[in-house]
Amino acid sequence: xxxxxxxxxxxxxxxxxxxxxxxxxxxxxxxxxxxxxxxxxxxxxxxxxxxxxxxxxxxxxxxxxxxxxxxxxxxxxxxxxxxxxxxxxxxxxxxxxxxxxxxxxxxxxxxxxxxxxxxxxxxxxxxxxxxxxxxxxxxxxx
Numbered sequence: 001x002x003x004x005x006x007x008x009x010x011x012x013x014x015x016x017x018x019x020x021x022x023x024x025x026x027x028x029x030x031x032x033x034x035x036x037x038x039x040x041x042x043x044x045x046x047x048x049x050x051x052x053x054x055x056x057x058x059x060x061x062x063x064x065x066x067x068x069x070x071x072x073x074x075x076x077x078x079x080x081x082x083x084x085x086x087x088x089x090x091x092x093x094x095x096x097x098x099x100x101x102x103x104x105x106x107x108x109x110x111x112x113x114x115x116x117x118x119x120x121x122x123x124x125x126x127x128x129x130x131x132x133x134x135x136x137x138x139x140x141x142x
Contacts, residue, residue: 026094026119030086033119034096038065038084044126045133052134069137078104078137082129094119098129102136112136 042058042065049055049067056070065082085097098114114132117125 025092028094028120030091030094030119033094034063034084034086037096037119037122037125038063040122041065041082041126041129044130048130049133053137067133076137078102078107080133080136082133096125098125100129100132100136110136 038060042060045055045058045065045067049069053069053074053076054071056068058068059066063084063086065084067080067082069076069078069080071077079102081101081103083099083101085099086095090096095116096119097116100112100114101109102112103109112132112135114128117128
């Protein structure tokens with residue numbers, strides 16, 4: 001009995017998350033900066049996506065941007081959910097994880113990880129999200 005508990009303790013130590021060793025913490029208000037970043041991404045999608053496909057609507061809520069794409073010329077009808085995820089350690093250090101989930105009629109939902117960014121890196125986030133949004137929509141085309 002003792003041997004199995006020692007083995008369990010060893011496995012739990014190995015699988016424990018490594019602590020963040022950064023000494024620089026985020027000094028601003030995280031929720032406000034996240035909202036500013038989401039607004040910047042939303043306006044970039046409205047401006048730049050017309051070159052590639054027609055955006056029917058963009059709905060923002062909580063930590064998500066839901067982009068409805070309806071382009072009959074290319075035969076694309078999709079919903080792309082841009083999720084801005086964060087945990088309490090991400091709030092402390094000013095990070096955000098961005099994922100794109102593509103759904104539509106007749107296709108399986110596909111998830112694409114854009115990456116982990118600093119909350120204030122708005123230009124980098126906009127460029128990367130736009131590029132990955134185009135590849136997600138074109139890649140799942142009929």
